[in-house]
Amino acid sequence: MAHDLPDHVDVAIVGAGFAGLGAAISLLGDGRSDFVVLERDDDVGGTWHRNSYPGCQCDVPSNLYSFSFAPNPDWTQTFALQPEIGAYLRKVADDFGVRPHLRTGTAVEGAAWDERAQRWRIDTARGPLTARVLVAGVGALSEPAIPPIPGAERFAGPAFHTARWDHDVDLTGKRVAVIGTGASAVQVVPRIQPQAARLTVFQRTPPWIMPHPGRPTRPRERALFRALPPLQKLVRGAVYWGRECYVLPFRFHRLSRLPERIARRHLERQVADPVLRDKLTPRYEIGCKRILMSDEYLPALQQPNAELVTAAIAEIVPGGVRTADGAEHPADAIVWGTGFHTTDLPHVEWLRGRDGRTLGEVWREHGMQALRGTTVAGFPNLFTLYGPNTNLGHNSIVFMLESQLRFVTDALRAMDARGAAVLDTRPEAQARFNAAVQRRMRGTVWTQGGCASWYLDAHGRNTTLWPGTSWSFRRATRRFDPAEHLLEPPLPAVATPPAGVC
Numbered sequence: 335m336a337h338d339l340p341d342h343v344d345v346a347i348v349g350a351g352f353a354g355l356g357a358a359i360s361l362l363g364d365g366r367s368d369f370v371v372l373e374r375d376d377d378v379g380g381t382w383h384r385n386s387y388p389g390c391q392c393d394v395p396s397n398l399y400s401f402s403f404a405p406n407p408d409w410t411q412t413f414a415l416q417p418e419i420g421a422y423l424r425k426v427a428d429d430f431g432v433r434p435h436l437r438t439g440t441a442v443e444g445a446a447w448d449e450r451a452q453r454w455r456i457d458t459a460r461g462p463l464t465a466r467v468l469v470a471g472v473g474a475l476s477e478p479a480i481p482p483i484p485g486a487e488r489f490a491g492p493a494f495h496t497a498r499w500d501h502d503v504d505l506t507g508k509r510v511a512v513i514g515t516g517a518s519a520v521q522v523v524p525r526i527q528p529q530a531a532r533l534t535v536f537q538r539t540p541p542w543i544m545p546h547p548g549r550p551t552r553p554r555e556r557a558l559f560r561a562l563p564p565l566q567k568l569v570r571g572a573v574y575w576g577r578e579c580y581v582l583p584f585r586f587h588r589l590s591r592l593p594e595r596i597a598r599r600h601l602e603r604q605v606a607d608p609v610l611r612d613k614l615t616p617r618y619e620i621g622c623k624r625i626l627m628s629d630e631y632l633p634a635l636q637q638p639n640a641e642l643v644t645a646a647i648a649e650i651v652p653g654g655v656r657t658a659d660g661a662e663h664p665a666d667a668i669v670w671g672t673g674f675h676t677t678d679l680p681h682v683e684w685l686r687g688r689d690g691r692t693l694g695e696v697w698r699e700h701g702m703q704a705l706r707g708t709t710v711a712g713f714p715n716l717f718t719l720y721g722p723n724t725n726l727g728h729n730s731i732v733f734m735l736e737s738q739l740r741f742v743t744d745a746l747r748a749m750d751a752r753g754a755a756v757l758d759t760r761p762e763a764q765a766r767f768n769a770a771v772q773r774r775m776r777g778t779v780w781t782q783g784g785c786a787s788w789y790l791d792a793h794g795r796n797t798t799l800w801p802g803t804s805w806s807f808r809r810a811t812r813r814f815d816p817a818e819h820l821l822e823p824p825l826p827a828v829a830t831p832p833a834g835v836c
């Protein structure tokens with residue numbers, strides 16, 4: 335996209351994933367066209383542009399994991415693979431007229447609130463601009479995390495994260511080490527095992543794995559959805575409410591026995607060797623970490639060229655991985671399946687609020703928090719999409735994002751109606767909201783399930799997940815409440831000092 339950056343826009347959106355695209359479309363729908371979408375990558379898609387590893391797939395049915403206003407009757411799988419979701423998002427950007435507003439290759443490097451000008455001053459890799467409103471759609475799973483294992487820099491072969499897959503590296507006939515057994519690793523392992531000469535999977539904690547319910551869609555099904563859009567809507571509704579029930583075992587421990595039994599039986603059916611099965615049996619409550627789905631992962635681990643290593647990794651050596659038991663596991667390539675920065679997101683270091691402190695400085699003091707996941711006290715005219723406590727373990731993030739987008743539209747309308755130049759969050763409203771979120775978090779599987787997970791921050795607080803149904807989040811964001819915010823009028827125009835003064 336070769337357009338220049340404007341000097342000033344009404345709204346600057348950072349990120350062009352589901353969040354940024356959704357924000358752009360809802361602004362257009364509200365009659366607002368003075369905005370840009372600043373994206374560091376070379377195209378839209380976010381998660382679904384960056385995660386191009388073999389086997390990358392959503393784990394919420396595609397009929398639901400898509401925008402409510404842009405249904406796709408043509409999904410070829412009930413749980414679509416990454417290329418299809420990426421294509422869907424590119425089509426959405428085209429169909430809804432987002433492209434003219436898009437500035438790709440434009441990493442935002444800084445954004446500071448200018449109190450006198452009542453606007454954001456934004457620095458990007460392609461120059462500066464200002465904006466009245468800043469919408470951060472930078473993603474909660476967009477910054478790959480690689481653990482600081484000694485010796486990693488000395489590894490002689492290629493090493494890359496699943497979210498930064500190096501397609502120039504051919505893994506055929508290579509000895510591949512996969513480090514980590516989370517959602518991405520479980521998807522990629524069955525894809526690379528048949529190619530690799532040897533596959534060594536390093537596991538710290540086994541995940542709970544359920545049978546995968548996905549299947550290819552039938553041509554008749556697609557034709558029906560095309561001919562009868564209300565039918566697809568109905569199916570989407572049924573899938574949504576079915577998924578909502580999945581939250582119950584997370585909140586009420588007794589209900590977790592059923593999913594745990596299903597996962598245990600799946601493991602027993604797929605792994606006959608009792609020693610391997612023991613290694614693959616989680617020792618924490620199901621749901622404490624993200625529940626995974628796969629019919630192929632466990633069989634792949636049992637192929638003659640595959641090995642599961644559960645000893646802790648001591649160091650990376652030029653020719654492989656050395657574990658704490660002294661064993662050296664030769665490898666020609668390393669794949670990091672080690673997840674993302676989730677509670678220490680990089681953008682918080684470049685966002686500077688009213689008192690000059692960064693969002694990171696504020697959150698390190700108080701913990702990552704926002705009001706209704708979306709606005710932050712001291713950071714005026716800022717909306718954080720997929721913000722604190724808006725993640726889910728059971729349903730579609732797109733639903734959460736659409737809830738936030740309604741809230742943002744409502745907030746912008748309230749500013750217009752009151753002639754406000756500045757919208758800030760009342761600290762006491764934010765504190766009250768977060769105290770309630772943390773109260774609801776008590777006793778859930780995420781805090782009591784006996785595991786360490788990426789849901790928790792350094793203090794063991796769950797600042798990533800919403801502690802209930804996604805419907806309750808929809809209700810919490812259905813209306814912008816002016817009483818929770820400070821709406822400030824424009825400052826009187828500052829007289830320009832005569833030339834020569836100062």
Ligand SMILES: Cc1cc2nc3c(=O)[nH]c(=O)nc-3n(C[C@H](O)[C@H](O)[C@H](O)COP(=O)(O)OP(=O)(O)OC[C@H]3O[C@@H](n4cnc5c(N)ncnc54)[C@H](O)[C@@H]3O)c2cc1C
Nearest residue numbers: 349351352353374380381392393394441442472473476731
């Ligand atoms: C492999 C994988 C599978 C997933 N599967 C599911 C699923 O099945 N169901 C589900 O609900 N959720 C899933 N998720 C979560 C997923 O991240 C969200 O559903 C959704 O895609 C988030 O959209 P987003 O726009 O908020 O963030 P992202 O998709 O991460 O997009 C953020 C965008 O911001 C850009 N950006 C970041 N920083 C800057 C900067 N400084 N300057 C400019 N641009 C910047 C990034 O380049 C990126 O394009 C999955 C995540 C991963 C990683």
